[in-house]
Amino acid sequence: MASVLILILKSDATESQIQHVIERVESLGFGAHLSRGTFRTIIGLIGDEQRLQSEPLSAIPGVCQVVPVMPPYKLASLDAHPQPSVVDVGGVPVGGGQLAMIAGPCAVEEPERMLRIAMAVKAAGANIYRGGAYKPRTSPYSFQGLGEDGLKILRDVGDTCGMPIVTEVTDPRNVETVARYADLLQIGARNMQNFVLLTEVGQSNKPVLLKRGMSATIVDWLMSAEYVLAQGNPNVILCERGIKSFDPSTRNLFDVAAVPVVKGLSHLPVIVDPSHATGKPALIPPCALAGVAAGADGVHIEVHDQPEVAKSDGPQALLPEQYAEVADQIRQLAALLGKTIAPLPSATSPGN
Amino acid sequence: MASVLILILKSDATESQIQHVIERVESLGFGAHLSRGTFRTIIGLIGDEQRLQSEPLSAIPGVCQVVPVMPPYKLASLDAHPQPSVVDVGGVPVGGGQLAMIAGPCAVEEPERMLRIAMAVKAAGANIYRGGAYKPRTSPYSFQGLGEDGLKILRDVGDTCGMPIVTEVTDPRNVETVARYADLLQIGARNMQNFVLLTEVGQSNKPVLLKRGMSATIVDWLMSAEYVLAQGNPNVILCERGIKSFDPSTRNLFDVAAVPVVKGLSHLPVIVDPSHATGKPALIPPCALAGVAAGADGVHIEVHDQPEVAKSDGPQALLPEQYAEVADQIRQLAALLGKTIAPLPSATSPGN
Amino acid sequence: MASVLILILKSDATESQIQHVIERVESLGFGAHLSRGTFRTIIGLIGDEQRLQSEPLSAIPGVCQVVPVMPPYKLASLDAHPQPSVVDVGGVPVGGGQLAMIAGPCAVEEPERMLRIAMAVKAAGANIYRGGAYKPRTSPYSFQGLGEDGLKILRDVGDTCGMPIVTEVTDPRNVETVARYADLLQIGARNMQNFVLLTEVGQSNKPVLLKRGMSATIVDWLMSAEYVLAQGNPNVILCERGIKSFDPSTRNLFDVAAVPVVKGLSHLPVIVDPSHATGKPALIPPCALAGVAAGADGVHIEVHDQPEVAKSDGPQALLPEQYAEVADQIRQLAALLGKTIAPLPSATSPGN
Amino acid sequence: MASVLILILKSDATESQIQHVIERVESLGFGAHLSRGTFRTIIGLIGDEQRLQSEPLSAIPGVCQVVPVMPPYKLASLDAHPQPSVVDVGGVPVGGGQLAMIAGPCAVEEPERMLRIAMAVKAAGANIYRGGAYKPRTSPYSFQGLGEDGLKILRDVGDTCGMPIVTEVTDPRNVETVARYADLLQIGARNMQNFVLLTEVGQSNKPVLLKRGMSATIVDWLMSAEYVLAQGNPNVILCERGIKSFDPSTRNLFDVAAVPVVKGLSHLPVIVDPSHATGKPALIPPCALAGVAAGADGVHIEVHDQPEVAKSDGPQALLPEQYAEVADQIRQLAALLGKTIAPLPSATSPGN
Known part of the structure; x- marks a missing residue:
């Protein structure tokens, strides 16, 4: 299942770090969408949900924070089963x-x-x-x-x-x-x-x-x-x-x-x-x-x-x-x- | 109001420490009741409630633990006012x-x-x-x-x-x-x-x-x-x-x-x-x-x-x-x- | 100072809710950048830092989570004063x-x-x-x-x-x-x-x-x-x-x-x-x-x-x-x- | 090993509850030492350490608090082995x-x-x-x-x-x-x-x-x-x-x-x-x-x-x-x- 995740880069991330992050996430098969703010650059990733959750993205130099968008459970979620189970x-x-x-x-x-x-x-x-x-x-x-x-x-x-x-x-x-x-x-x-x-x-x-x-x-x-x-x-x-x-x-x-x-x-x-x-x-x-x-x-x-x-x-x-x-x-x-x-x-x- | 408090002495409290604790608490005007167990000596104190609560008893050498028996609030307690206030x-x-x-x-x-x-x-x-x-x-x-x-x-x-x-x-x-x-x-x-x-x-x-x-x-x-x-x-x-x-x-x-x-x-x-x-x-x-x-x-x-x-x-x-x-x-x-x-x-x- | 903030919408946000969020944030004077994922839609906001922090954005219908990007303190931050103060x-x-x-x-x-x-x-x-x-x-x-x-x-x-x-x-x-x-x-x-x-x-x-x-x-x-x-x-x-x-x-x-x-x-x-x-x-x-x-x-x-x-x-x-x-x-x-x-x-x- | 433990009774414990507590702890083989304060009665127990720790003493009617005196671990304690282990x-x-x-x-x-x-x-x-x-x-x-x-x-x-x-x-x-x-x-x-x-x-x-x-x-x-x-x-x-x-x-x-x-x-x-x-x-x-x-x-x-x-x-x-x-x-x-x-x-x- 394709899903979304957000990387917030450090305020002092260099241009070459930004490029490395993009190369790294693309090499993992994720789509990368860059938004540059005045102080921070943000990269939205789209890709396979489980892989988005399990790759060590916060270890890539220049990454400050990883914001998960989907909950990490699936079968237990209301998305999987909208009615209460008995x-x-x-x-x-x-x-x-x-x-x-x-x-x-x-x-x-x-x-x-x-x-x-x-x-x-x-x-x-x-x-x-x-x-x-x-x-x-x-x-x-x-x-x-x-x-x-x-x-x-x-x-x-x-x-x-x-x-x-x-x-x-x-x-x-x-x-x-x-x-x-x-x-x-x-x-x-x-x-x-x-x-x-x-x-x-x-x-x-x-x-x-x-x-x-x-x-x-x-x-x-x-x-x-x-x-x-x-x-x-x-x-x-x-x-x-x-x-x-x-x-x-x-x-x-x-x-x-x-x-x-x-x-x-x-x-x-x-x-x-x-x-x-x-x-x-x-x-x-x-x-x-x-x-x-x-x-x-x-x-x-x-x-x-x-x-x-x-x-x-x-x-x-x-x-x-x-x-x-x-x-x-x-x-x-x-x-x-x-x-x-x-x-x-x-x-x-x-x-x- | 007279109240009660318990001092538990350290397992290695010496005889002279025990004597010093008793002298010290008696000099503060508290009654002291000693019980010697195999491993620990316990002293029950009786005295004015507020003073029992405010003296630095745990700083007396040989004292391991101070066990308060009465709650430290009085006017707020059920003892002071057994019916619910409106x-x-x-x-x-x-x-x-x-x-x-x-x-x-x-x-x-x-x-x-x-x-x-x-x-x-x-x-x-x-x-x-x-x-x-x-x-x-x-x-x-x-x-x-x-x-x-x-x-x-x-x-x-x-x-x-x-x-x-x-x-x-x-x-x-x-x-x-x-x-x-x-x-x-x-x-x-x-x-x-x-x-x-x-x-x-x-x-x-x-x-x-x-x-x-x-x-x-x-x-x-x-x-x-x-x-x-x-x-x-x-x-x-x-x-x-x-x-x-x-x-x-x-x-x-x-x-x-x-x-x-x-x-x-x-x-x-x-x-x-x-x-x-x-x-x-x-x-x-x-x-x-x-x-x-x-x-x-x-x-x-x-x-x-x-x-x-x-x-x-x-x-x-x-x-x-x-x-x-x-x-x-x-x-x-x-x-x-x-x-x-x-x-x-x-x-x-x-x-x- | 212009800054950046991220809104993550609810998984069941309707198209009209998405439009309302955009209208609302634009009426507050913020720039809005929309990214649609498979399950979630994300809106990046750019605008005045203090106002981004103080508007009740999470109360807009359809918004699931507000992710601040900048820390809420300024004068205390290393950004404001990169050397240690004495x-x-x-x-x-x-x-x-x-x-x-x-x-x-x-x-x-x-x-x-x-x-x-x-x-x-x-x-x-x-x-x-x-x-x-x-x-x-x-x-x-x-x-x-x-x-x-x-x-x-x-x-x-x-x-x-x-x-x-x-x-x-x-x-x-x-x-x-x-x-x-x-x-x-x-x-x-x-x-x-x-x-x-x-x-x-x-x-x-x-x-x-x-x-x-x-x-x-x-x-x-x-x-x-x-x-x-x-x-x-x-x-x-x-x-x-x-x-x-x-x-x-x-x-x-x-x-x-x-x-x-x-x-x-x-x-x-x-x-x-x-x-x-x-x-x-x-x-x-x-x-x-x-x-x-x-x-x-x-x-x-x-x-x-x-x-x-x-x-x-x-x-x-x-x-x-x-x-x-x-x-x-x-x-x-x-x-x-x-x-x-x-x-x-x-x-x-x-x-x- | 004989050890010591303290029972603090409730402030409204009745005389018959006090008697029941004493009978109960004596029937368990513990020695009981009673001290009556103005507001609280305290009973010191002496008996086998493990049994003192495992009996449900706080469930006896009239008991307010059980104060353990010995730590519940033995082999791990300094008492058992006063020198640091290598x-x-x-x-x-x-x-x-x-x-x-x-x-x-x-x-x-x-x-x-x-x-x-x-x-x-x-x-x-x-x-x-x-x-x-x-x-x-x-x-x-x-x-x-x-x-x-x-x-x-x-x-x-x-x-x-x-x-x-x-x-x-x-x-x-x-x-x-x-x-x-x-x-x-x-x-x-x-x-x-x-x-x-x-x-x-x-x-x-x-x-x-x-x-x-x-x-x-x-x-x-x-x-x-x-x-x-x-x-x-x-x-x-x-x-x-x-x-x-x-x-x-x-x-x-x-x-x-x-x-x-x-x-x-x-x-x-x-x-x-x-x-x-x-x-x-x-x-x-x-x-x-x-x-x-x-x-x-x-x-x-x-x-x-x-x-x-x-x-x-x-x-x-x-x-x-x-x-x-x-x-x-x-x-x-x-x-x-x-x-x-x-x-x-x-x-x-x-x-x-």
């Missing part, structure tokens, strides 16, 4: 006015507790059940998850309750295993630019929940989605979960504006995770509502029935009764916006 | 379930346009009219505002429409003049830690709209409110307007979680300004709704009827018809949350 | 290979202590003495400085020692008073965008030490310098003192690369303040050396002979003997780089 | 006064060019040669590296020149292969919290160059080092390469203070990478010198003999002659600081 998660449609309600504990724990929490969040309106079997922990000495045993517990509980399940995958060697159990593969924030892992989940046939990295711009995030899409897997759901900031008031900085920014750039569904964004139970309900009000396609909330004994991230979990209350408010807000909470799949087994 | 802005009550709807152009412009925009936003539901007469501009070569002529225009339009007015004050020498015209004095983000100006508006008898600085933590912000309160002026409305971040997708980073964080710490009303937070018209309505959903006591939006000729910040203004649409959504959302848009003052002149 | 501070030349060594306590304290510290830092190599008489404190309950009494003490000590003095000014009403005593007027980080104050010091005849705001980009900082320069005062020294970041390891984030970035954009001298940048005595010497190695024109360090009783910022002060050690290392490093510590003024009174 | 990289000692000079192109390219650049940087003083065979690129459409063919080229060139080599590993499945060729395994910034990969390189017998993540605090970074150390591999070199910031003046924000901060916390060598930190050739020499002046144990710089045709990151590479100049300045600065550039290994094969 991603099917084990029978639950996410996007296009139907909200994902993902809930569950941070880590998969014992089966009885997992079932108890699942029944509670399902009753409150949750439509996808979550739990981590492989936990990326900052400390090597923290609980790292139950592994495949955890996947089995989560699958069993999902099947029992008729809810699709989502769980994180952290190792490219485990993608196949996790995909055997889960309906939705989560890529955590710390792995958002683990391109090896993105490539691997892009080659699976399961939808992917792509959390935003803590220091990722929205363009970085969409580029990571592009990695998955470029492998042939079109089913990506984005999840805003807070970015780094200077204020320790909250665990991360909940970037609610990311929701409408993404909507203006991409067709992919985007949900919010106020649990990780804020890290504090009291802030989760207002931020969940804020996310839906801003246009999010769903909400991801951690729920535990006994946070003080949770194996991971207990301090930021809502109790089931708190979850029921915020889920009810989300339902009313969704109605005001002409949306609904996506229905659970019908009774046939969602895992197969 | 601030009267020229007859419009802000807070306690009644929303401020502040709207108007960035800068005061010619009277006809000012009146036209005021009529439009009033019809849409705005209850406080805004416009800058003294503009803090990044460039010394940009339009700096109409000065006192602008104040007169704004006051006249406010009186004609029966709307209280808000305008920014940037110079301590102008506070008296601005207070003569305006119902609400705005302190801009760049002046949030201009303590001279804060002290001056604290001594006026007008309510203050205190915008959050671009790199202010929530504690910094509340401390700036404390400057105003400490002068005897209890009428402060906080305004979240975006903080600095690494992502150029938006002009600033809209910190919607600041709303519930403030609600958990302070009794002061807090509103949101999605115009400055995002800098992009398409993002203003979703972020305005997000702010209200998160519990904000009002919304500040810039409106201009011809943004491409606006004297300041045209590119981020909503058109009156766009404002009417988002105001209508805010009204419905407020109802869902059990709140209302605050009524305009009755017909008697609001300026007196 | 600023005379009470007889001490700063810039052009001569280093400012600013040292002293955070706040002016009692005369005996002030003299004692001054003698010590002078002996170590300091050439400008510092101390705050008006302290911008985050808390209204902290020590706010001795005011004009403090100015007198500082001036007396400076005269006694034959050192020029620098002190902060925070109130436009005090500029004249402070300028009567001080050789160098400091604008603190929190006031970097207090444009009223910048204008006032620009109208004084004293050099200005402009600290970088905690969330100021380098362009913002140079624009604030431009405010001073535009008033006719060419004597501005920039001071990097740390910016906001997400890591609480240091008080602020010391942006040492700001030094060479400024050198590539501006002729103004730029010094570093590792005391405020790091907030921790152990980090001050290595960061001072890093600043000089990166090309800084001086170093600002807080020194106190009894940090545990300092009235302000004691925990981040160096002891005089620690200062002597780092000053010695700076002297050697300067020699390696072909620079010297600027000499003190000769014995005639430095205050005139 | 890491042997294929015969080149790094740390303890001997500087690593890592240089080479971003990506491995054709053998002739690789040899030409290697000879040039070796002559200039480089002692470890770099080049990427597996490139983590933001875009799936960019050049991804030559893979194992690139490893072979790099090894051959290293052997020919007698220089140890470093290259990035991105996939846990490739660690064994990369370790067969390289003397030092690089973990890139985007993988700093790829705990699966960290665990894998921790189990290899090769030293690890751990770049700091773009939004990693220094504690996060040391925790990632801890992952490698905890697997039994003590040979970790840290590399500061710039973090995220709000100022687009530089590609990243070079955190030079991280060097002395790390030195105060850990025994591990820490080097700087001004190429990635700044992204601009003109800034690399001053920032390299700043890093060494701040105490870094080495410098990592990208060098290419024809940046405008480089396959990756050309715009930020130095030319060999520019590298020679900065290497010479580093040598002189090192001498001033009592350090030396580490010598190359003697002539016996460096690959074994």
Whole structure:
């Protein structure tokens, strides 16, 4: 595809530098359109989009700045797919006015507790059940998850309750295993630019929940989605979960504006995770509502029935009764916006 | 008031350093409670709160860390005033379930346009009219505002429409003049830690709209409110307007979680300004709704009827018809949350 | 001055929008040069530089992005003054290979202590003495400085020692008073965008030490310098003192690369303040050396002979003997780089 | 190991909550020491360090804040190893006064060019040669590296020149292969919290160059080092390469203070990478010198003999002659600081 890019030359670029720039870009096969201003010379390039993006143009002597005109992602862009995508998660449609309600504990724990929490969040309106079997922990000495045993517990509980399940995958060697159990593969924030892992989940046939990295711009995030899409897997759901900031008031900085920014750039569904964004139970309900009000396609909330004994991230979990209350408010807000909470799949087994 | 503070000593603090710390803090009049752990010694201090906060305790040899237990603001805290404050802005009550709807152009412009925009936003539901007469501009070569002529225009339009007015004050020498015209004095983000100006508006008898600085933590912000309160002026409305971040997708980073964080710490009303937070018209309505959903006591939006000729910040203004649409959504959302848009003052002149 | 600017239109800009953009910019007196790419249309504008920067071009329907080509500052730029400026501070030349060594306590304290510290830092190599008489404190309950009494003490000590003095000014009403005593007027980080104050010091005849705001980009900082320069005062020294970041390891984030970035954009001298940048005595010497190695024109360090009783910022002060050690290392490093510590003024009174 | 931790209770914690907290922490096997202040109650806990860090104490009702006293890393801390570690990289000692000079192109390219650049940087003083065979690129459409063919080229060139080599590993499945060729395994910034990969390189017998993540605090970074150390591999070199910031003046924000901060916390060598930190050739020499002046144990710089045709990151590479100049300045600065550039290994094969 032909595209356009602008080179701004340095104010002291010499005539021979200008000529070298033109020769160099023409030798790369790009068309060059020169405009001389009083202080600066500008060269507009026309050529193949990917090559325009990948050549080291700013290293040509005399070039001051390279201004890209097209976004560097393609498959994720609204240009490629002007209508909002709807991603099917084990029978639950996410996007296009139907909200994902993902809930569950941070880590998969014992089966009885997992079932108890699942029944509670399902009753409150949750439509996808979550739990981590492989936990990326900052400390090597923290609980790292139950592994495949955890996947089995989560699958069993999902099947029992008729809810699709989502769980994180952290190792490219485990993608196949996790995909055997889960309906939705989560890529955590710390792995958002683990391109090896993105490539691997892009080659699976399961939808992917792509959390935003803590220091990722929205363009970085969409580029990571592009990695998955470029492998042939079109089913990506984005999840805003807070970015780094200077204020320790909250665990991360909940970037609610990311929701409408993404909507203006991409067709992919985007949900919010106020649990990780804020890290504090009291802030989760207002931020969940804020996310839906801003246009999010769903909400991801951690729920535990006994946070003080949770194996991971207990301090930021809502109790089931708190979850029921915020889920009810989300339902009313969704109605005001002409949306609904996506229905659970019908009774046939969602895992197969 | 007696309060508590914790000193954590260095792991290699010597016995004589420990003794010196105890002598030093006792000589300052604080009670000292020593706890020796295997690796660290901790000293709990009890004493006068202000002095605990202002003595340079971390400079005492052997001290590793000072952990404050009480927040450094007092009058702004929920401890001082457990109920939400309601601030009267020229007859419009802000807070306690009644929303401020502040709207108007960035800068005061010619009277006809000012009146036209005021009529439009009033019809849409705005209850406080805004416009800058003294503009803090990044460039010394940009339009700096109409000065006192602008104040007169704004006051006249406010009186004609029966709307209280808000305008920014940037110079301590102008506070008296601005207070003569305006119902609400705005302190801009760049002046949030201009303590001279804060002290001056604290001594006026007008309510203050205190915008959050671009790199202010929530504690910094509340401390700036404390400057105003400490002068005897209890009428402060906080305004979240975006903080600095690494992502150029938006002009600033809209910190919607600041709303519930403030609600958990302070009794002061807090509103949101999605115009400055995002800098992009398409993002203003979703972020305005997000702010209200998160519990904000009002919304500040810039409106201009011809943004491409606006004297300041045209590119981020909503058109009156766009404002009417988002105001209508805010009204419905407020109802869902059990709140209302605050009524305009009755017909008697609001300026007196 | 004629300059150049680029408008990038939206990918879905209609033909009539393109025509409107051209008409609009031509009606503003700008020349318009259209380039149509496959996906985007680009319009290069030529016209008066200040007007190109101040018109709300991005508000014209169909415009996606405005790309400025010239920097928004002029007098501060290397284009305006290609040689490094040397600023005379009470007889001490700063810039052009001569280093400012600013040292002293955070706040002016009692005369005996002030003299004692001054003698010590002078002996170590300091050439400008510092101390705050008006302290911008985050808390209204902290020590706010001795005011004009403090100015007198500082001036007396400076005269006694034959050192020029620098002190902060925070109130436009005090500029004249402070300028009567001080050789160098400091604008603190929190006031970097207090444009009223910048204008006032620009109208004084004293050099200005402009600290970088905690969330100021380098362009913002140079624009604030431009405010001073535009008033006719060419004597501005920039001071990097740390910016906001997400890591609480240091008080602020010391942006040492700001030094060479400024050198590539501006002729103004730029010094570093590792005391405020790091907030921790152990980090001050290595960061001072890093600043000089990166090309800084001086170093600002807080020194106190009894940090545990300092009235302000004691925990981040160096002891005089620690200062002597780092000053010695700076002297050697300067020699390696072909620079010297600027000499003190000769014995005639430095205050005139 | 027994350690200490502090719980600060909420100001409105009830007596029964206080009792529950004590019961709960005692049931976890911790000793509890209660101190009641006027406004806050504080409980000091003594118990096993890892368990104190991993229990969800802040989720216990009534607990306001958990103040950790010990750092969460152990093997990486100065407590565990008070002397600076020296890491042997294929015969080149790094740390303890001997500087690593890592240089080479971003990506491995054709053998002739690789040899030409290697000879040039070796002559200039480089002692470890770099080049990427597996490139983590933001875009799936960019050049991804030559893979194992690139490893072979790099090894051959290293052997020919007698220089140890470093290259990035991105996939846990490739660690064994990369370790067969390289003397030092690089973990890139985007993988700093790829705990699966960290665990894998921790189990290899090769030293690890751990770049700091773009939004990693220094504690996060040391925790990632801890992952490698905890697997039994003590040979970790840290590399500061710039973090995220709000100022687009530089590609990243070079955190030079991280060097002395790390030195105060850990025994591990820490080097700087001004190429990635700044992204601009003109800034690399001053920032390299700043890093060494701040105490870094080495410098990592990208060098290419024809940046405008480089396959990756050309715009930020130095030319060999520019590298020679900065290497010479580093040598002189090192001498001033009592350090030396580490010598190359003697002539016996460096690959074994």
